[in-house]
Amino acid sequence: MTTTIQSPATNPNQALWEKGDFTRLAATMRVSGEALVHDTGIRAGDKVLDLGCGDGTTALPAARLGASVLGIDIARNLVDAGNRRAAEERLTNCRFQHGDAWHLAGIADNSFDWVVSIFGAMFAPRPVDVAKEMVRVTRPGGRIVMGNWIPGDPTLIAQILKIAAAYSPPPPEGFISPVRWGIEADVRERFAAAGIPNEKVHCVRDTYVFDYAGPPADFLAVFRDYYGPTMNAFAAAEASGRQADLQRELENLFASQNTSKDKGRTVIPATFLRVTVEV
Numbered sequence: 001m002t003t004t005i006q007s008p009a010t011n012p013n014q015a016l017w018e019k020g021d022f023t024r025l026a027a028t029m030r031v032s033g034e035a036l037v038h039d040t041g042i043r044a045g046d047k048v049l050d051l052g053c054g055d056g057t058t059a060l061p062a063a064r065l066g067a068s069v070l071g072i073d074i075a076r077n078l079v080d081a082g083n084r085r086a087a088e089e090r091l092t093n094c095r096f097q098h099g100d101a102w103h104l105a106g107i108a109d110n111s112f113d114w115v116v117s118i119f120g121a122m123f124a125p126r127p128v129d130v131a132k133e134m135v136r137v138t139r140p141g142g143r144i145v146m147g148n149w150i151p152g153d154p155t156l157i158a159q160i161l162k163i164a165a166a167y168s169p170p171p172p173e174g175f176i177s178p179v180r181w182g183i184e185a186d187v188r189e190r191f192a193a194a195g196i197p198n199e200k201v202h203c204v205r206d207t208y209v210f211d212y213a214g215p216p217a218d219f220l221a222v223f224r225d226y227y228g229p230t231m232n233a234f235a236a237a238e239a240s241g242r243q244a245d246l247q248r249e250l251e252n253l254f255a256s257q258n259t260s261k262d263k264g265r266t267v268i269p270a271t272f273l274r275v276t277v278e279v
């Protein structure tokens with residue numbers, strides 16, 4: 001099969017993530033990213049693919065443990081940011097490149113001990129192809145670890161995505177919602193299509209904590225100005241004259257989710273589905 005990655009002009013997924021600057025949000029997620037990596041059992045010398053890696057919230061901690069890490073992301077600005085962060089830390093065992101999770105062009109079969117994708121591959125189109133690609137590039141005996149937001153969950157990101165969708169135009173025909181990766185039955189079905197039996201797929205609920213050095217309204221502004229899905233929702237709400245409603249709804253959400261007693265800080269725990277697949 002010859003497939004080339006579409007340009008941002010024709011690849012809405014790439015345009016969405018290059019539009020904002022996810023590094024602003026990633027900066028609030030570092031502690032949970034590092035804890036998750038330590039919890040996986042990744043060790044020095046392991047080969048790790050971080051898919052939908054952003055600027056390296058999980059890739060860098062894996063490299064600091066001594067693993068050999070490749071980060072792949074659809075957004076070129078995030079690939080550049082990841083390479084800059086790795087260079088600043090002199091992590092020569094960590095590099096980032098552009099690519100699409102549903103078609104890992106140039107990546108050989110059985111290349112990695114681990115494929116990690118934390119809130120990354122869930123946003124790619126063609127979820128069955130994504131599962132097949134993750135399985136293809138993992139060596140037999142290796143592991144896939146995914147973190148996926150859960151539809152309808154009452155915590156922050158699931159609620160932001162739900163609210164954003166309510167203010168956005170209906171998605172194009174055939175669009176498959178990313179949060180279906182947060183439904184256990186869908187996860188099992190997708191990996192079954194990739195040849196992984198049910199008993200090799202393990203799902204648990206876990207928590208990521210967002211920690212922002214400012215009040216909830218300022219943290220919301222980061223989402224409004226830099227997070228692709230909320231940027232699009234605000235643009236659509238403005239076009240339909242509902243921007244103030246969206247702002248109010250999200251302000252209430254951020255204030256109600258904040259667990260910090262310090263007025264100058266926002267701490268928000270968010271639930272996700274953690275999937276581990278034995279390949």
Ligand SMILES: C[S@@+](CC[C@H](N)C(=O)[O-])C[C@H]1O[C@@H](n2cnc3c(N)ncnc32)[C@H](O)[C@@H]1O
Pocket residue numbers: 013017018022026029033051052053054055056057058072073074075078099100101102117118119120121123124125
């Ligand atoms: C919510 S961010 C998470 C980034 C990172 N994993 C982290 O934990 O900070 C989602 C990431 O998935 C990337 N992404 C979205 N669609 C993708 C695709 N089709 N292939 C590769 N990466 C993709 C985005 O560019 C973005 O970096």
